[in-house]
Amino acid sequence: MMKAVCLLSGGMDSTTLAYTARDMGYEILALHFTYGQRTEEKERACARTIARLLDAVEFVEIRLDYFRTIGGSSLTDRRIGVDAYEEEREGLPNTYVPFRNANLLAIATSLAEARGADAIFVGVQAGDYSGYPDCRPEFIEAFQKTIDLGTSPDTHIVLMTPFVRMTKADILKRGLELGVPYEHTWSCYASGERACGICDSCHFRKKAFRDLGIPDPIRYGGS
């Protein structure tokens, strides 16, 4: 059986992606990161639940405290407030963690090489997003080349990003067909008991459900 490292944050996209990987016949090796982000407890609980529901062969949790040492993002520096979504924002939102996806993909590649996995599934999407440079297809292509050249010659790992050109509504539609339990996912960047409903991540999640005309099973309203 083919084995895939699935980056599983506990959000909508990565959860739908893990269900997609299983649907494609891969055995799931769930890789979850905490990096001092505001919502790490919620995300971990969601990711664990999803991994269990998917019969993942392993749930690897990696704590990356260094993003706090590096700083420069409201996601990891509690002194900076999380930007609310803006239609016409100039530049990147302050939730951008410098070069984050490259860090996560490098770790995923190390794990995939050590475990003999065939693929890495990562739920990045270029469109309908906040302009993060490390979500673009060109970035993913460059990283694939880095993997090909930087791993052992007998290692062959394919970076799978089937959602990179899909909208969040497309992803949601796919997930509903696959029976993804969205009540067990968490998307909000803020740290309230309920999702805030106003950060970029909530904005795009709500929009996806609205676009499909179906209710979101989680509750909003901040803390």
Next chain:
Amino acid sequence: MMKAVCLLSGGMDSTTLAYTARDMGYEILALHFTYGQRTEEKERACARTIARLLDAVEFVEIRLDYFRTIGGSSLTDRRIGVDAYEEEREGLPNTYVPFRNANLLAIATSLAEARGADAIFVGVQAGDYSGYPDCRPEFIEAFQKTIDLGTSPDTHIVLMTPFVRMTKADILKRGLELGVPYEHTWSCYASGERACGICDSCHFRKKAFRDLGIPDPIRYGGS
């Protein structure tokens, strides 16, 4: 003044490289990693000394425990003995940490972007080495492209690897011209009080000093 993130392990190559960066007029932001390797105490002490001697503006130490979680290398798994150097080895030595350099470079890039640095100096060398895939020039070129595409559009970070096609003897010659204090560097992969003298890293260090016909200021003989 231009600023450079310098990966400083405390070994010969990275120390010589940091001296090279300073000689080129860069302000030094020293980045040191510990990842559960056998010799982390020695390496940290050497790196701190060198950073101090170079008037580094910052010494950032990042602990990466996850390489132990991932496993697969004698450098981070104490149950596996460190391979001795072999002239005709088949495949990679067991000191290979899967995709390690990509992990280190991803972190260096995050730090460089967060601090507004202009360059990253990393002391990889392709030749005279143990066949690690993530030390090859093609890997470095692919990673540069990943940086260009994965960082903010107004960020410009150049990956500097002046030693990539040099032999260790060339590097040592360069370092002696720059006055590098090699008595404060540590190269051995094993964990004795003195360098073992038989691992790949000791082998190449000793060979470099022998090639130049000068004495190595550190002492050998294992524990």
